[in-house]
Amino acid sequence: MIAAKKELILRELEAGTGAAIAVSVDNSGLRSGLRIWFADLDDKHGPVAELRPFGLKGHRVSLSFGNFSGEVIGQIRHASPEDVQLARALVASIRTDIEIEVPGQGLSEWHVANGAFLMTAKIRELELPNEDAAIISTCREVIVPIMAAMAELIGYDVIEVPVDDAAPAFEGAISPSVVLRRERNPRNRLLCIRIHGEKCAACGLEPRLVYGNAGLIIEVHHLEPVSSLAKPKAYDPRTDLVPLCPNCHRAIHTRRPIPFNIDEIRELMGGCNG
Ligand SMILES: [Zn+2]
Ligand SMILES: [Zn+2]
Structure with missing residues:
Protein backbone atom coordinates (compact mmCIF):
# COMPACT_ATOMS: atom_id res chain seq x y z
CA MET A 1 0.00 0.00 0.00
CA ILE A 2 1.42 3.35 -0.97
CA ALA A 3 2.20 5.86 1.74
CA ALA A 4 -0.40 8.40 0.60
CA LYS A 5 -3.18 5.85 1.03
CA LYS A 6 -1.95 4.98 4.48
CA GLU A 7 -2.04 8.68 5.36
CA LEU A 8 -5.62 8.90 4.14
CA ILE A 9 -6.68 5.96 6.29
CA LEU A 10 -4.95 7.46 9.31
CA ARG A 11 -6.65 10.81 8.79
CA GLU A 12 -10.10 9.29 8.54
CA LEU A 13 -9.51 7.12 11.59
CA GLU A 14 -8.26 10.00 13.68
CA ALA A 15 -11.07 12.32 12.58
CA GLY A 16 -13.67 9.67 13.32
CA THR A 17 -12.33 8.47 16.67
CA GLY A 18 -10.83 11.68 18.04
CA ALA A 19 -7.79 9.66 19.13
CA ALA A 20 -4.25 9.20 17.85
CA ILE A 21 -4.07 6.02 15.75
CA ALA A 22 -1.22 3.74 14.73
CA VAL A 23 -1.37 1.57 11.62
CA SER A 24 0.93 -1.18 10.48
CA VAL A 25 0.75 -2.60 6.99
CA ASP A 26 1.73 -6.18 6.39
CA ASN A 27 2.72 -6.53 2.78
CA SER A 28 4.23 -9.97 3.03
CA GLY A 29 2.92 -12.04 0.18
CA LEU A 30 -0.70 -12.42 -0.81
CA ARG A 31 -2.03 -12.51 2.70
CA SER A 32 -1.48 -8.82 3.17
CA GLY A 33 -3.34 -7.02 5.89
CA LEU A 34 -3.61 -4.08 8.23
CA ARG A 35 -3.43 -3.68 11.99
CA ILE A 36 -4.85 -0.59 13.65
CA TRP A 37 -4.73 0.48 17.30
CA PHE A 38 -4.79 3.53 19.58
CA ALA A 39 -1.30 4.99 19.63
CA ASP A 40 -1.32 5.93 23.32
CA LEU A 41 -2.34 2.43 24.42
CA ASP A 42 -0.14 0.56 21.92
CA ASP A 43 -1.29 -2.80 20.61
CA LYS A 44 -0.98 -4.64 23.93
CA HIS A 45 -2.92 -2.37 26.27
CA GLY A 46 -6.03 -1.75 24.20
CA PRO A 47 -8.24 -2.78 21.30
CA VAL A 48 -6.67 -3.79 17.97
CA ALA A 49 -8.51 -4.01 14.65
CA GLU A 50 -7.11 -6.34 12.02
CA LEU A 51 -8.02 -6.58 8.38
CA ARG A 52 -7.20 -9.83 6.58
CA PRO A 53 -8.20 -11.42 3.30
CA PHE A 54 -11.25 -13.65 3.60
CA GLY A 55 -11.50 -16.29 0.93
CA LEU A 56 -10.66 -15.05 -2.54
CA LYS A 57 -13.02 -12.12 -2.73
CA GLY A 58 -13.47 -10.82 0.76
CA HIS A 59 -12.08 -9.16 3.85
CA ARG A 60 -12.42 -10.16 7.45
CA VAL A 61 -12.08 -7.52 10.14
CA SER A 62 -11.62 -8.55 13.75
CA LEU A 63 -11.53 -6.40 16.86
CA SER A 64 -9.88 -7.92 19.89
CA PHE A 65 -7.93 -6.73 22.92
CA GLY A 66 -4.22 -6.92 23.63
CA ASN A 67 -3.01 -9.14 26.47
CA PHE A 68 -2.57 -6.29 28.93
CA SER A 69 -5.88 -4.49 28.43
CA GLY A 70 -7.24 -4.94 31.94
CA GLU A 71 -7.09 -1.27 32.81
CA VAL A 72 -8.79 -0.08 29.65
CA ILE A 73 -11.49 -2.74 29.97
CA GLY A 74 -12.13 -1.50 33.50
CA GLN A 75 -12.61 1.97 32.01
CA ILE A 76 -14.98 0.62 29.34
CA ARG A 77 -17.09 -1.09 31.97
CA HIS A 78 -17.71 2.29 33.56
CA ALA A 79 -18.85 3.93 30.33
CA SER A 80 -22.06 5.94 30.71
CA PRO A 81 -25.32 4.67 29.17
CA GLU A 82 -25.08 7.47 26.59
CA ASP A 83 -21.56 6.38 25.59
CA VAL A 84 -22.75 2.77 25.28
CA GLN A 85 -25.73 3.86 23.18
CA LEU A 86 -23.49 5.86 20.83
CA ALA A 87 -20.98 3.00 20.53
CA ARG A 88 -23.75 0.57 19.56
CA ALA A 89 -25.25 3.08 17.13
CA LEU A 90 -21.84 3.45 15.43
CA VAL A 91 -21.57 -0.31 14.90
CA ALA A 92 -25.22 -0.42 13.79
CA SER A 93 -24.43 2.18 11.11
CA ILE A 94 -22.33 -0.37 9.21
CA ARG A 95 -23.92 -1.48 5.91
CA THR A 96 -26.33 -4.36 6.42
CA ASP A 97 -24.70 -6.60 3.77
CA ILE A 98 -21.62 -6.73 6.00
CA GLU A 99 -21.96 -9.54 8.50
CA ILE A 100 -21.06 -8.39 12.02
CA GLU A 101 -20.77 -10.88 14.85
CA VAL A 102 -19.98 -10.71 18.55
CA PRO A 103 -19.72 -14.38 19.51
CA GLY A 104 -22.04 -15.19 22.40
CA GLN A 105 -23.84 -11.84 22.30
CA GLY A 106 -26.70 -10.20 20.47
CA LEU A 107 -25.72 -7.33 18.20
CA SER A 108 -28.20 -4.92 19.74
CA GLU A 109 -26.81 -5.22 23.25
CA TRP A 110 -23.16 -6.18 22.80
CA HIS A 111 -20.80 -5.07 25.53
CA VAL A 112 -17.16 -5.49 26.45
CA ALA A 113 -17.10 -7.57 29.63
CA ASN A 114 -13.53 -8.88 29.55
CA GLY A 115 -10.39 -9.32 27.49
CA ALA A 116 -11.87 -12.21 25.52
CA PHE A 117 -14.21 -9.78 23.72
CA LEU A 118 -14.25 -10.30 19.95
CA MET A 119 -16.14 -8.53 17.19
CA THR A 120 -15.82 -9.71 13.61
CA ALA A 121 -17.05 -8.38 10.27
CA LYS A 122 -17.07 -10.22 6.96
CA ILE A 123 -17.09 -8.27 3.73
CA ARG A 124 -17.82 -10.48 0.70
CA GLU A 125 -17.92 -10.22 -3.06
CA LEU A 126 -15.21 -7.59 -3.49
CA GLU A 127 -14.07 -7.16 -7.09
CA LEU A 128 -10.40 -6.58 -6.29
CA PRO A 129 -9.91 -7.28 -2.58
CA ASN A 130 -6.14 -6.74 -2.68
CA GLU A 131 -6.33 -3.30 -4.24
CA ASP A 132 -5.85 -0.18 -2.14
CA ALA A 133 -9.33 1.07 -3.04
CA ALA A 134 -10.99 -2.01 -1.51
CA ILE A 135 -8.84 -1.81 1.63
CA ILE A 136 -9.65 1.89 2.07
CA SER A 137 -13.34 1.20 1.60
CA THR A 138 -13.30 -1.53 4.28
CA CYS A 139 -11.46 0.84 6.62
CA ARG A 140 -13.99 3.59 6.04
CA GLU A 141 -17.05 1.39 6.19
CA VAL A 142 -16.08 -0.99 9.00
CA ILE A 143 -12.91 -0.16 10.91
CA VAL A 144 -13.60 3.56 11.40
CA PRO A 145 -17.01 3.04 13.09
CA ILE A 146 -15.78 0.08 15.18
CA MET A 147 -12.71 1.96 16.41
CA ALA A 148 -14.87 5.05 17.02
CA ALA A 149 -17.19 2.88 19.13
CA MET A 150 -14.18 1.73 21.17
CA ALA A 151 -12.93 5.32 21.52
CA GLU A 152 -16.35 6.34 22.82
CA LEU A 153 -16.42 3.50 25.37
CA ILE A 154 -12.88 4.24 26.52
CA GLY A 155 -13.89 7.90 26.83
CA TYR A 156 -11.28 9.63 24.71
CA ASP A 157 -11.18 13.33 25.48
CA VAL A 158 -14.10 15.20 24.00
CA ILE A 159 -13.67 18.81 24.97
CA GLU A 160 -14.23 19.92 28.49
CA VAL A 161 -16.55 22.87 28.55
CA PRO A 162 -16.57 25.29 31.47
CA VAL A 163 -19.48 24.35 33.68
CA ASP A 164 -20.94 27.77 34.46
CA ASP A 165 -24.33 26.78 33.12
CA ALA A 166 -25.25 23.82 35.26
CA ALA A 167 -28.82 25.06 35.54
CA PRO A 168 -30.65 25.05 32.20
CA ALA A 169 -32.79 28.09 31.48
CA PHE A 170 -36.03 26.12 31.12
CA GLU A 171 -37.63 23.18 32.71
CA GLY A 172 -36.97 20.10 30.59
CA ALA A 173 -33.92 21.69 28.98
CA ILE A 174 -30.44 20.22 29.02
CA SER A 175 -27.50 22.43 29.85
ZN1 LIG B 1 -25.46 25.79 5.45
ZN1 LIG C 1 -25.49 23.61 17.18
Whole structure:
Protein backbone atom coordinates (compact mmCIF):
# COMPACT_ATOMS: atom_id res chain seq x y z
CA MET A 1 0.00 0.00 0.00
CA ILE A 2 1.42 3.35 -0.97
CA ALA A 3 2.20 5.86 1.74
CA ALA A 4 -0.40 8.40 0.60
CA LYS A 5 -3.18 5.85 1.03
CA LYS A 6 -1.95 4.98 4.48
CA GLU A 7 -2.04 8.68 5.36
CA LEU A 8 -5.62 8.90 4.14
CA ILE A 9 -6.68 5.96 6.29
CA LEU A 10 -4.95 7.46 9.31
CA ARG A 11 -6.65 10.81 8.79
CA GLU A 12 -10.10 9.29 8.54
CA LEU A 13 -9.51 7.12 11.59
CA GLU A 14 -8.26 10.00 13.68
CA ALA A 15 -11.07 12.32 12.58
CA GLY A 16 -13.67 9.67 13.32
CA THR A 17 -12.33 8.47 16.67
CA GLY A 18 -10.83 11.68 18.04
CA ALA A 19 -7.79 9.66 19.13
CA ALA A 20 -4.25 9.20 17.85
CA ILE A 21 -4.07 6.02 15.75
CA ALA A 22 -1.22 3.74 14.73
CA VAL A 23 -1.37 1.57 11.62
CA SER A 24 0.93 -1.18 10.48
CA VAL A 25 0.75 -2.60 6.99
CA ASP A 26 1.73 -6.18 6.39
CA ASN A 27 2.72 -6.53 2.78
CA SER A 28 4.23 -9.97 3.03
CA GLY A 29 2.92 -12.04 0.18
CA LEU A 30 -0.70 -12.42 -0.81
CA ARG A 31 -2.03 -12.51 2.70
CA SER A 32 -1.48 -8.82 3.17
CA GLY A 33 -3.34 -7.02 5.89
CA LEU A 34 -3.61 -4.08 8.23
CA ARG A 35 -3.43 -3.68 11.99
CA ILE A 36 -4.85 -0.59 13.65
CA TRP A 37 -4.73 0.48 17.30
CA PHE A 38 -4.79 3.53 19.58
CA ALA A 39 -1.30 4.99 19.63
CA ASP A 40 -1.32 5.93 23.32
CA LEU A 41 -2.34 2.43 24.42
CA ASP A 42 -0.14 0.56 21.92
CA ASP A 43 -1.29 -2.80 20.61
CA LYS A 44 -0.98 -4.64 23.93
CA HIS A 45 -2.92 -2.37 26.27
CA GLY A 46 -6.03 -1.75 24.20
CA PRO A 47 -8.24 -2.78 21.30
CA VAL A 48 -6.67 -3.79 17.97
CA ALA A 49 -8.51 -4.01 14.65
CA GLU A 50 -7.11 -6.34 12.02
CA LEU A 51 -8.02 -6.58 8.38
CA ARG A 52 -7.20 -9.83 6.58
CA PRO A 53 -8.20 -11.42 3.30
CA PHE A 54 -11.25 -13.65 3.60
CA GLY A 55 -11.50 -16.29 0.93
CA LEU A 56 -10.66 -15.05 -2.54
CA LYS A 57 -13.02 -12.12 -2.73
CA GLY A 58 -13.47 -10.82 0.76
CA HIS A 59 -12.08 -9.16 3.85
CA ARG A 60 -12.42 -10.16 7.45
CA VAL A 61 -12.08 -7.52 10.14
CA SER A 62 -11.62 -8.55 13.75
CA LEU A 63 -11.53 -6.40 16.86
CA SER A 64 -9.88 -7.92 19.89
CA PHE A 65 -7.93 -6.73 22.92
CA GLY A 66 -4.22 -6.92 23.63
CA ASN A 67 -3.01 -9.14 26.47
CA PHE A 68 -2.57 -6.29 28.93
CA SER A 69 -5.88 -4.49 28.43
CA GLY A 70 -7.24 -4.94 31.94
CA GLU A 71 -7.09 -1.27 32.81
CA VAL A 72 -8.79 -0.08 29.65
CA ILE A 73 -11.49 -2.74 29.97
CA GLY A 74 -12.13 -1.50 33.50
CA GLN A 75 -12.61 1.97 32.01
CA ILE A 76 -14.98 0.62 29.34
CA ARG A 77 -17.09 -1.09 31.97
CA HIS A 78 -17.71 2.29 33.56
CA ALA A 79 -18.85 3.93 30.33
CA SER A 80 -22.06 5.94 30.71
CA PRO A 81 -25.32 4.67 29.17
CA GLU A 82 -25.08 7.47 26.59
CA ASP A 83 -21.56 6.38 25.59
CA VAL A 84 -22.75 2.77 25.28
CA GLN A 85 -25.73 3.86 23.18
CA LEU A 86 -23.49 5.86 20.83
CA ALA A 87 -20.98 3.00 20.53
CA ARG A 88 -23.75 0.57 19.56
CA ALA A 89 -25.25 3.08 17.13
CA LEU A 90 -21.84 3.45 15.43
CA VAL A 91 -21.57 -0.31 14.90
CA ALA A 92 -25.22 -0.42 13.79
CA SER A 93 -24.43 2.18 11.11
CA ILE A 94 -22.33 -0.37 9.21
CA ARG A 95 -23.92 -1.48 5.91
CA THR A 96 -26.33 -4.36 6.42
CA ASP A 97 -24.70 -6.60 3.77
CA ILE A 98 -21.62 -6.73 6.00
CA GLU A 99 -21.96 -9.54 8.50
CA ILE A 100 -21.06 -8.39 12.02
CA GLU A 101 -20.77 -10.88 14.85
CA VAL A 102 -19.98 -10.71 18.55
CA PRO A 103 -19.72 -14.38 19.51
CA GLY A 104 -22.04 -15.19 22.40
CA GLN A 105 -23.84 -11.84 22.30
CA GLY A 106 -26.70 -10.20 20.47
CA LEU A 107 -25.72 -7.33 18.20
CA SER A 108 -28.20 -4.92 19.74
CA GLU A 109 -26.81 -5.22 23.25
CA TRP A 110 -23.16 -6.18 22.80
CA HIS A 111 -20.80 -5.07 25.53
CA VAL A 112 -17.16 -5.49 26.45
CA ALA A 113 -17.10 -7.57 29.63
CA ASN A 114 -13.53 -8.88 29.55
CA GLY A 115 -10.39 -9.32 27.49
CA ALA A 116 -11.87 -12.21 25.52
CA PHE A 117 -14.21 -9.78 23.72
CA LEU A 118 -14.25 -10.30 19.95
CA MET A 119 -16.14 -8.53 17.19
CA THR A 120 -15.82 -9.71 13.61
CA ALA A 121 -17.05 -8.38 10.27
CA LYS A 122 -17.07 -10.22 6.96
CA ILE A 123 -17.09 -8.27 3.73
CA ARG A 124 -17.82 -10.48 0.70
CA GLU A 125 -17.92 -10.22 -3.06
CA LEU A 126 -15.21 -7.59 -3.49
CA GLU A 127 -14.07 -7.16 -7.09
CA LEU A 128 -10.40 -6.58 -6.29
CA PRO A 129 -9.91 -7.28 -2.58
CA ASN A 130 -6.14 -6.74 -2.68
CA GLU A 131 -6.33 -3.30 -4.24
CA ASP A 132 -5.85 -0.18 -2.14
CA ALA A 133 -9.33 1.07 -3.04
CA ALA A 134 -10.99 -2.01 -1.51
CA ILE A 135 -8.84 -1.81 1.63
CA ILE A 136 -9.65 1.89 2.07
CA SER A 137 -13.34 1.20 1.60
CA THR A 138 -13.30 -1.53 4.28
CA CYS A 139 -11.46 0.84 6.62
CA ARG A 140 -13.99 3.59 6.04
CA GLU A 141 -17.05 1.39 6.19
CA VAL A 142 -16.08 -0.99 9.00
CA ILE A 143 -12.91 -0.16 10.91
CA VAL A 144 -13.60 3.56 11.40
CA PRO A 145 -17.01 3.04 13.09
CA ILE A 146 -15.78 0.08 15.18
CA MET A 147 -12.71 1.96 16.41
CA ALA A 148 -14.87 5.05 17.02
CA ALA A 149 -17.19 2.88 19.13
CA MET A 150 -14.18 1.73 21.17
CA ALA A 151 -12.93 5.32 21.52
CA GLU A 152 -16.35 6.34 22.82
CA LEU A 153 -16.42 3.50 25.37
CA ILE A 154 -12.88 4.24 26.52
CA GLY A 155 -13.89 7.90 26.83
CA TYR A 156 -11.28 9.63 24.71
CA ASP A 157 -11.18 13.33 25.48
CA VAL A 158 -14.10 15.20 24.00
CA ILE A 159 -13.67 18.81 24.97
CA GLU A 160 -14.23 19.92 28.49
CA VAL A 161 -16.55 22.87 28.55
CA PRO A 162 -16.57 25.29 31.47
CA VAL A 163 -19.48 24.35 33.68
CA ASP A 164 -20.94 27.77 34.46
CA ASP A 165 -24.33 26.78 33.12
CA ALA A 166 -25.25 23.82 35.26
CA ALA A 167 -28.82 25.06 35.54
CA PRO A 168 -30.65 25.05 32.20
CA ALA A 169 -32.79 28.09 31.48
CA PHE A 170 -36.03 26.12 31.12
CA GLU A 171 -37.63 23.18 32.71
CA GLY A 172 -36.97 20.10 30.59
CA ALA A 173 -33.92 21.69 28.98
CA ILE A 174 -30.44 20.22 29.02
CA SER A 175 -27.50 22.43 29.85
CA PRO A 176 -25.60 24.23 27.07
CA SER A 177 -22.38 22.46 28.07
CA VAL A 178 -23.99 19.08 27.45
CA VAL A 179 -25.16 20.27 24.03
CA LEU A 180 -21.69 21.57 23.20
CA ARG A 181 -20.06 18.32 24.26
CA ARG A 182 -22.38 16.36 22.01
CA GLU A 183 -21.85 18.73 19.09
CA ARG A 184 -18.05 18.57 19.37
CA ASN A 185 -17.75 14.87 20.07
CA PRO A 186 -15.97 13.42 17.00
CA ARG A 187 -17.92 10.13 17.33
CA ASN A 188 -21.25 11.94 17.29
CA ARG A 189 -20.04 13.82 14.22
CA LEU A 190 -19.01 10.58 12.53
CA LEU A 191 -22.36 8.93 13.24
CA CYS A 192 -24.27 11.98 12.04
CA ILE A 193 -22.30 12.03 8.77
CA ARG A 194 -22.71 8.28 8.25
CA ILE A 195 -26.47 8.62 8.64
CA HIS A 196 -27.22 12.00 7.06
CA GLY A 197 -24.24 12.62 4.76
CA GLU A 198 -22.25 15.86 4.59
CA LYS A 199 -24.84 18.18 3.10
CA CYS A 200 -25.88 21.17 5.22
CA ALA A 201 -29.44 20.60 6.46
CA ALA A 202 -30.22 24.31 6.20
CA CYS A 203 -28.65 25.64 2.97
CA GLY A 204 -27.79 22.43 1.11
CA LEU A 205 -24.07 23.23 0.76
CA GLU A 206 -21.81 20.19 0.70
CA PRO A 207 -18.41 21.59 1.74
CA ARG A 208 -16.46 18.57 0.50
CA LEU A 209 -17.79 19.11 -3.03
CA VAL A 210 -16.84 22.78 -2.95
CA TYR A 211 -13.48 22.69 -1.16
CA GLY A 212 -12.25 19.19 -1.97
CA ASN A 213 -9.77 17.89 0.57
CA ALA A 214 -10.11 21.10 2.57
CA GLY A 215 -13.83 20.51 2.89
CA LEU A 216 -14.03 18.21 5.89
CA ILE A 217 -15.64 21.06 7.80
CA ILE A 218 -19.25 20.00 8.18
CA GLU A 219 -20.41 20.45 11.76
CA VAL A 220 -22.95 18.69 13.90
CA HIS A 221 -25.93 20.47 15.44
CA HIS A 222 -28.00 19.10 18.27
CA LEU A 223 -31.67 19.66 17.49
CA GLU A 224 -34.13 20.78 20.07
CA PRO A 225 -32.04 20.83 23.21
CA VAL A 226 -34.98 22.55 24.87
CA SER A 227 -37.92 20.30 25.25
CA SER A 228 -41.42 21.60 25.68
CA LEU A 229 -42.15 18.54 27.77
CA ALA A 230 -41.56 18.57 31.47
CA LYS A 231 -39.35 15.51 31.12
CA PRO A 232 -36.36 15.70 28.79
CA LYS A 233 -36.64 12.95 26.21
CA ALA A 234 -33.91 10.39 25.86
CA TYR A 235 -31.09 11.54 23.60
CA ASP A 236 -30.74 9.64 20.33
CA PRO A 237 -27.75 10.58 18.16
CA ARG A 238 -29.50 9.08 15.13
CA THR A 239 -32.40 11.51 15.21
CA ASP A 240 -31.20 14.40 17.32
CA LEU A 241 -28.16 15.43 15.28
CA VAL A 242 -28.05 17.14 11.87
CA PRO A 243 -25.11 18.22 9.69
CA LEU A 244 -24.75 21.97 9.18
CA CYS A 245 -22.15 24.01 7.31
CA PRO A 246 -20.11 26.29 9.59
CA ASN A 247 -22.00 29.42 8.42
CA CYS A 248 -25.48 28.07 9.07
CA HIS A 249 -24.33 26.59 12.35
CA ARG A 250 -23.01 29.97 13.53
CA ALA A 251 -26.21 31.67 12.38
CA ILE A 252 -28.47 29.18 14.15
CA HIS A 253 -26.68 29.75 17.44
CA THR A 254 -26.92 33.53 17.27
CA ARG A 255 -30.21 33.22 19.13
CA ARG A 256 -29.79 32.22 22.77
CA PRO A 257 -30.54 30.34 24.83
CA ILE A 258 -32.82 28.63 22.27
CA PRO A 259 -31.12 28.45 18.88
CA PHE A 260 -33.16 29.07 15.72
CA ASN A 261 -34.61 25.89 14.28
CA ILE A 262 -33.87 24.80 10.72
CA ASP A 263 -37.11 26.21 9.29
CA GLU A 264 -36.58 29.56 10.94
CA ILE A 265 -33.04 29.88 9.61
CA ARG A 266 -34.23 28.94 6.10
CA GLU A 267 -36.87 31.62 6.34
CA LEU A 268 -34.26 34.18 7.36
CA MET A 269 -32.06 33.15 4.42
CA GLY A 270 -35.01 33.47 2.07
CA GLY A 271 -35.53 36.98 3.38
CA CYS A 272 -32.02 37.95 2.23
CA ASN A 273 -32.58 36.69 -1.28
CA GLY A 274 -35.96 38.37 -1.70
ZN1 LIG B 1 -25.46 25.79 5.45
ZN1 LIG C 1 -25.49 23.61 17.18
